[in-house]
Amino acid sequence: PVAGETKAASCRSCHGADGNSPFDGIPSLAAQPSIYIRTQIAFYRDDKRALPDMAAAVAHLTEADIADIAAYFERQKPSEPPADTDPARMARGRALAEARNCHTCHQPNFAGKDRIARLAGQREDYLFKAMHDFKSGTRVGTDGIMPGKMHGADEKDMEDLAYFLAHTR
Secondary structure, three states, rough: OOOOOOOOHHHHHHHHHOOOOOOOOOOOOOOOOOOHHHHHHHEEEHHOOOOHHHHHOOOOOOHHHHHHHHHHHHHOOOOOOOOOOOOOHHHHHHHHHHHHHHHHHHHOOOOOEOOOOOOOOOOHHHHHHHHHHHOOOOOOOOOOHHHHHHOOOOOHHHHHHHHHHHOOO
């Protein structure tokens, strides 16, 4: 097996065999930056992000295990975004992303970098929930900037922004 593949086996039951999640509310990990995945696992392990299933799933992992799992998922190819694009929603979502300067941290192609998540092609439902969680302050990030970025965003803004990002390659 490829390095990390065996250790990632338990993750694949929720996050998808190739890191592309088939389940509502569960993020895809394919092509996420390795350091981002490592940071998120540490947040769960150290009870900084409260999700009991995740905390239990990562409690036994060593730093080497976490590094191997993160490297495995970083190498996976993200699935193609949904083809059913609505041009008006895409334009509005792109305008919202530009107005909020999402590209500054998440990169112009929204592929993320280092501790910053890949947003391009992520599950729409997951993106929408994450935005809600950042806006309400219930989601921990690495730098605290996201609650401010979501300040003033209404439901429609978050829906269209999530739609745009989920449909972006």
